[in-house]
Amino acid sequence: MPPEKAETASVSIQDVVGIQQSTFLQRLTASQPFWITVALFVIVVFMSFYEPAYATERNFYNITRNFAFIGIMAMGMLAVIITGGIDLSVGSIMGFVTIVAGVVLEAHYPWWVALPAGLLAGAALGAINGYIIAYVGLPPFVVTLGMLAAARSFAQILSGNRMITDFGPDKQVVLEIGGGQILGIANPVWVLVILTLIFGFVFNYTSWGRRLFAIGGNEQAAQLTGVPVRRMKFQVYVLSACMAALSSILILGWQGSAINALGIGYELRVIASTVIGGADLMGGAGTAYGAFIGAALIEVIRNGLLMAGVDANWQGAFVGLFIVLAVYLERLRGRSRA
Incomplete structure (x- = not known):
């Protein structure tokens, strides 16, 4: 090859490599979960210097x-x-699930009957949500708002509006499931990490995940391309209820009691976690890692405020501020992409 052509080829390769590197960096800095991770790191470092008790193994375990x-x-x-x-019904579904599991345990049924009973009860409520939304065609906000009230009422009726602490002969097993630890890390954290990996894979590398994004991006177009929109909508509400039920079972074991008030206000924290992590409330965007890091940021803020001696009543104000900032950041990123 003549020297002129070799030099031209060399320059072309360098140009391409430079473009690839620039593109990767741009994608990284344009990612909302990346900046939430940075914010999380900054808050943890600041609080560790501001309040030495913050950076203890026990506090990190609790967080x-x-x-x-x-x-x-x-x-x-x-x-x-x-x-x-x-x-909007996930918090009330938690209350219903914990009461169902608690009542079955109180009747001295084994844990492997009681806990699945709670999970099935949560899935049933999710199926009701999903059917009405997907097949009847009512708006999700209205349907799940109705379930928020109904599920809480079901829990109060089933429990007789009382706390259940008698878990029968399998109480220690239940306490170990929700309150135990492996390698110094709480069991619920291991469950979350595993679920984050699973959901991340499903959202990015399966046809089911790609169809979810297609529905959120343009539901009519997705239906025209053969995506089973109604069936998938039904499935995601059952899935949401199942995740709420699983979390409820773990809390049941951690607290050692079943109360129908469990989960009050949790729906707002859960939605906030996804939005702060980069999910778009209009649909079509979101990552499993973003939901993970969004939930972490909210708890780090809450714990930091408590450690700093700030009145607990201010927690909602700070979380609300972060939600607004997260949505505004998403709007700015959308404009830059356009």
Whole structure:
């Protein structure tokens, strides 16, 4: 090859490599979960210097365990939001599930009967949501708002409006499932990590995941291309309820009691986690890691405020501020892409 042609080829290869590197960097810095991760790191470092008790093994254990419950629910909520829907009933479903499991345990049934009974009860409520939304055609906001009230009422009726603490002969097993640890890390955290990996794979590398994004991007177009829109909408609401039920079972074991008030206000924290992590409430966008890191950020903020001596009543204000900022950041990123 003549020297002139070799030099030209060399320059062309360098140009291509430079473009690839620039594109990767741009994609990284344009990712909302990346900046949420940076914000999380900054807050943790700042609080560690501001309050030495913050950077203790016990406190980090509490933080990770607490955000795991919300993170597990956020995985199911993310699937709903990707399709352009919303599920306001997850907190009340938690209360119903914990009462169902508690009542069965109180009747001295084994844990392997009681806990699946709670999960099935949650899935049944999710199926009701999904059927009405997908096949009857009512708006998700209205349907899940109705279930929010109904499921809480069901829990109060079933429990007789009382706390259940008698878990029968298998109480220790139940406590170990939700309150135990492996290698110094709480069991719920391991569950969340595994679910994040599974959901991340499903959303990115399966046809089911790609169809979810297609529905959220343009439901009519997705239906015209053969995507079973109704069936998939039904499935995501069942999935959301199942994740809420799983989180409820773990909390049941951690707290050692079943109360119908469990989950009050959790739906807002779960939705906030997904939105802060980059999910678009209009549908068509979101990542499992984003939901994970969004849940972590909310708990880090909550814990940091408590450690700093800030009145607990201000927690909602700070979380609300982060939600607005996250949505605004998403709007700015959308404009830059356009």
